[in-house]
Structures are given as C-alpha cells and as structure tokens.
Amino acid sequence: MNFLIVEDDNIQLTGLKHIIEEEYADAVVNTASTYNDAITIIDSFDIDIFLLDIDLGGGKTGLDVCGYLRRIPKYNDTPVIFITDITVPNLDVINKYHCQYYFSKPYDRIDVVGGINSVLTQPDDQTSRIRVKDIQGILFHISMDEIIYVCASGHHKHIFTSDGDFIVTNPTFESILQAAGDVPLVRCHKSYYFNPDYIQSYDRSNSLITLKLAQESIPVGRKYKTIIETYQENR
The missing domain is CATH 3.40.50.2300 (Response regulator)
Incomplete structure (x- = not known):
C-alpha cells in the first residue's frame, strides 16, 4: 500500500x-x-x-x-x-x-x-454508495444496502441505516433513488421509502411496516397497500 x-x-x-x-x-x-x-x-x-x-x-x-x-x-x-x-x-x-x-x-x-x-474501510464499489451532505455541511458516503428507510421532514431527508441515522440536505427523494442502483427502495407513503430487504412484518389493520433494526414502524399510505402486501407475500 x-x-x-x-x-x-x-x-x-x-x-x-x-x-x-x-x-x-x-x-x-x-x-x-x-x-x-x-x-x-x-x-x-x-x-x-x-x-x-x-x-x-x-x-x-x-x-x-x-x-x-x-x-x-x-x-x-x-x-x-x-x-x-x-x-x-x-x-x-x-x-x-x-x-x-x-x-x-x-x-x-x-x-x-x-x-x-x-x-x-470504505467500499471499493463507488456505485454502491451515495454521496450526501448532512445539515452540518459535512459530505459523506452511505452504502445503499445499509439503508433501511428514508423519511422526508420539511426540507430535510432522514436516512435511517444499519450504521446510524443521518439528516441530509438532498432536495428530493428522486436524487436518492437515482443513485440507488440495484437497491430497490420502495415508496410506501408520500413521505417514506423503504428497503424491502429489511421487512420484518406488516400490520394490515394499522397499515404499519416493522423493519429490522428500525426503532419505529413506518406508515403505509392507502394507495401503496397493494404493493406492500405483494412484497410481504413474496418474502
């Protein structure tokens, strides 16, 4: 080296x-x-x-x-x-x-x-990561397969990963999805996308998804229920 x-x-x-x-x-x-x-x-x-x-x-x-x-x-x-x-x-x-x-x-x-x-220890495959800037202005990388879910909150995006939670300033969900590559982030609500690899259970009566390593369940919007049920059935 x-x-x-x-x-x-x-x-x-x-x-x-x-x-x-x-x-x-x-x-x-x-x-x-x-x-x-x-x-x-x-x-x-x-x-x-x-x-x-x-x-x-x-x-x-x-x-x-x-x-x-x-x-x-x-x-x-x-x-x-x-x-x-x-x-x-x-x-x-x-x-x-x-x-x-x-x-x-x-x-x-x-x-x-x-x-x-x-x-x-950063991954060699640059395409498996996205570059984001947090609210302190620090630029860093996130491995796509570590993303559990993403939540919009005002002008910020909260990215919840298996390696920690980050608040970033990317302007849209689309900027994250365009970098997602082979990781299928799926929309389940107007403010939420999630990684189906982390699905643990789906509560149909309360329209909530429980994800592995996530502290809270995330909501499922009415228009996305069919998609989520399909993912759950095919697990």
Missing part, C-alpha cells in the same frame, strides 16, 4: 511517516515537502492514499496538490486525507476536492490511524 505524505514541516513529516510504518506493515511511505516534489511523485508512482497538509509553503497548498491529482483519471476516487491548522476548516472547500477525511493539528497517533482506517 503506497502512501504519499505532503507536509512542509520536517518534524511532522517524519512523525507521520514513522506512525504509518509502525501501524501498517505493508506500507510504502513516499514523502514530499513542496508542491513540485509532490507532483513528481504523483506522476512517477501509483499512490493508494494521500495525506496532504493544506498549508504548504512556497505559494502552494495541499488543495493545489489535490486539484492536480483529481485531474488524473486513476486518482478520481483515491482516498485523500487533509491535515489542517484550522480546528473547523471550510467544509465546502474540502468537499470540492472529494476529501474522505481530515484531522486538525495538533494530532496524535489515534487521529492518524483513525483517519487512515476510516478511508480503508
């Missing part, structure tokens, strides 16, 4: 390299302290994970490095972790470059390993 660390502080660069080599036995750690050195390595090697300090010297930044590598097709989806001096960085800027993770200085071994492990 090939890493590239771009950091203009030699002490921090050496420390990061040491942490990665200790924690990941198969790691090959490339390092650069300037934009030009980073570009040379990007053009010469295949890199699996980038750790980029945003605040480089010499009039260039880690964002410039990321902008360069994102223009190379093979690095369209390669994990990028930003390192920043800002406790709460501009998330819109970070999201623009499809950054998967960031941590702020000063950081420790737990921050570094946690960030790397986070991007390593």
